[in-house]
Amino acid sequence: MFISTDEIIQTVTMIQQEHLDIRTVTMGVNLLSCVRSDIDATCNAVYDKISSCASRLVEVCRQIEIELGIPIVNKRVSVTPVGLIAPEDPEGCVKLAVTLERAATAVGINFLGGFSALVHKGTTPSERALISSIPDALNATSKVCASVNVATTKAGINMDAVREMGFVIKRASELSASSGGSNCARLVVLCNAPEDNPFMAGAFHGVGEPDCVINVGVSGPGAVKCAIEHVRGENFTVLAETVKKTAFKITRAGQLVAELASSRLGVPAGIVDLSLAPTPAVGDSVARIIEEMGVGRCGAPGTTAALALLNDAVKKGGLMASSHVGGLSGAFIPVSEDEGMIDAVRRGSLCIEKLEAMTCVCSVGLDMIVVPGDTEAHTISAIIADEAAVGMVNSKTTAVRIIPAPGKVVGDTVEFGGLLGSGPVMSVRQYEGSDSSKAFVDRGGRIPAPMQSLKN
Amino acid sequence: MIKGVLTVIGKDRVGIIAALSRILAEANCNILDISQTTMDDIFTMTMLVDVTDVKGGFGPLAETLKKVGDDMGLRVQLCHVDIFNAMHKI
Numbered sequence: 001m002f003i004s005t006d007e008i009i010q011t012v013t014m015i016q017q018e019h020l021d022i023r024t025v026t027m028g029v030n031l032l033s034c035v036r037s038d039i040d041a042t043c044n045a046v047y048d049k050i051s052s053c054a055s056r057l058v059e060v061c062r063q064i065e066i067e068l069g070i071p072i073v074n075k076r077v078s079v080t081p082v083g084l085i086a087p088e089d090p091e092g093c094v095k096l097a098v099t100l101e102r103a104a105t106a107v108g109i110n111f112l113g114g115f116s117a118l119v120h121k122g123t124t125p126s127e128r129a130l131i132s133s134i135p136d137a138l139n140a141t142s143k144v145c146a147s148v149n150v151a152t153t154k155a156g157i158n159m160d161a162v163r164e165m166g167f168v169i170k171r172a173s174e175l176s177a178s179s180g181g182s183n184c185a186r187l188v189v190l191c192n193a194p195e196d197n198p199f200m201a202g203a204f205h206g207v208g209e210p211d212c213v214i215n216v217g218v219s220g221p222g223a224v225k226c227a228i229e230h231v232r233g234e235n236f237t238v239l240a241e242t243v244k245k246t247a248f249k250i251t252r253a254g255q256l257v258a259e260l261a262s263s264r265l266g267v268p269a270g271i272v273d274l275s276l277a278p279t280p281a282v283g284d285s286v287a288r289i290i291e292e293m294g295v296g297r298c299g300a301p302g303t304t305a306a307l308a309l310l311n312d313a314v315k316k317g318g319l320m321a322s323s324h325v326g327g328l329s330g331a332f333i334p335v336s337e338d339e340g341m342i343d344a345v346r347r348g349s350l351c352i353e354k355l356e357a358m359t360c361v362c363s364v365g366l367d368m369i370v371v372p373g374d375t376e377a378h379t380i381s382a383i384i385a386d387e388a389a390v391g392m393v394n395s396k397t398t399a400v401r402i403i404p405a406p407g408k409v410v411g412d413t414v415e416f417g418g419l420l421g422s423g424p425v426m427s428v429r430q431y432e433g434s435d436s437s438k439a440f441v442d443r444g445g446r447i448p449a450p451m452q453s454l455k456n
Numbered sequence: 457m458i459k460g461v462l463t464v465i466g467k468d469r470v471g472i473i474a475a476l477s478r479i480l481a482e483a484n485c486n487i488l489d490i491s492q493t494t495m496d497d498i499f500t501m502t503m504l505v506d507v508t509d510v511k512g513g514f515g516p517l518a519e520t521l522k523k524v525g526d527d528m529g530l531r532v533q534l535c536h537v538d539i540f541n542a543m544h545k546i
């Protein structure tokens with residue numbers, strides 16, 4: 001046989017026992033062609049465009065799942081940042097969100113991203129309306145994801161938008177108080193947001209993209225952990241090589257799915273996102289990889305170095321496996337979606353400040369962090385500013401997806417269900433009066449772009 | 457020709473190949489190659505089959521094989537060979 005039995009068994013074991021899956025096939029759809037003179041006509045055009053482009057997305061992905069024997073966990077759509085086509089009133093923006101929800105339901109996907117505004121250098125009236133409508137829009141929908149890009153390395157940090165997002169997140173949380181503020185799980189604040197990210201909640205279809213495109217996000221923390229179990233005690237060169245080889249195989253599966261989906265849907269293939277995306281399932285955790293490397297508890301000293309090695313090896317292994325790499329590409333550390341991270345927070349080894357350090361060396365930011373309900377808007381804004389600064393200075397994507405859970409205190413747990421998992425409420429360093437960060441956040445204006453922006 | 461790989465892992469017992477090859481025959485699938493090992497009573501078999509003209513469709517056949525495997529306490533999976541080529545060949 002052309003392929004050895006060992007290789008076949010290895011693949012089957014990765015899929016059946018080590019949770020290897022394709023995390024998402026995300027179709028990007030351009031909505032710039034849908035702008036009409038009134039909001040109802042725009043909504044109709046948006047609905048028609050999405051439901052026609054993505055009508056076969058779920059069916060085609062299911063067929064690929066059956067043929068290749070590998071689960072495609074999520075089928076999703078990302079759209080042009082709605083801030084670019086939105087009217088200048090919040091009610092109109094909510095109408096658009098409800099239209100997106102209707103289209104998402106019609107085509108059978110579980111999330112639709114792109115209720116977004118790119119305001120890193122300034123905010124247009126439409127984007128201002130969209131941002132202020134986010135709490136109501138999230139509350140009127142269950143599949144629509146919102147994101148706001150508040151900073152880039154090139155433009156600096158729009159601190160007016162950062163300040164506003166503190167209030168928006170608080171309001172979104174209050175409107176979903178009965179479910180622990182769960183609407184905030186569909187809202188992310190970004191720095192250096194990629195235009196081709198297939199992962200939620202930050203996915204949107206950038207203006208440099210074609211009319212329609214297929215992007216694929218791979219996963220596989222469980223497969224990586226099982227692979228490095230075989231090199232316990234070996235040096236870092238061996239460890240990195242093992243991760244690279246596993247990441248190569250995982251990404252090749254993603255590349256194959258991207259090629260098949262692209263040709264069957266008649267839509268160009270965009271990128272494969274080389275990510276290690278955990279789920280709340282036991283055996284599918286990034287934190288457990290770090291612990292397997294020898295850091296006894298995720299969050300303990302050594303965690304950042306371990307994550308840096310992991311992130312780098314995943315990229316190096318994945319790069320050759322895919323024709324076009326993009327999106328976020330790296331290890332994800334969403335607390336509530338990672339069984340090992342949840343455990344680390346409960347055991348007290350992982351805190352927000354350590355997570356912030358970890359975000360300097362991996363692909364995302366402070367992700368799916370539940371904080372006490374009495375965390376003030378300006379404190380949330382200051383956390384966003386810190387994280388945006390990390391992204392801006394390091395020329396990388398960072399994000400904040402934070403959930404101030406109404407009525408909850410440190411020690412409580414909020415259940416989100418499904419892939420979003422359950423989040424232990426984490427402690428925030430919040431100080432009163434003049435000791436707080438309020439005066440900093442209230443300054444307004446922009447933090448200038450750093451030296452790193454001047455590459456020309 | 458579209459090639460599929462049937463993988464069977466589980467405790468060895470009488471009639472595994474008989475049961476699965478009968479289903480393949482009924483579905484008009486020719487067996488191209490077969491490889492099996494038994495170590496410590498754990499039976500591992502991989503079979504290369506021609507799934508170009510599957511009677512009743514590839515999905516239902518994969519489902520039937522899986523179900524028969526479940527009934528025999530075996531992990532059985534049929535999928536296209538492409539996934540293995542992608543992951544193991546450059």
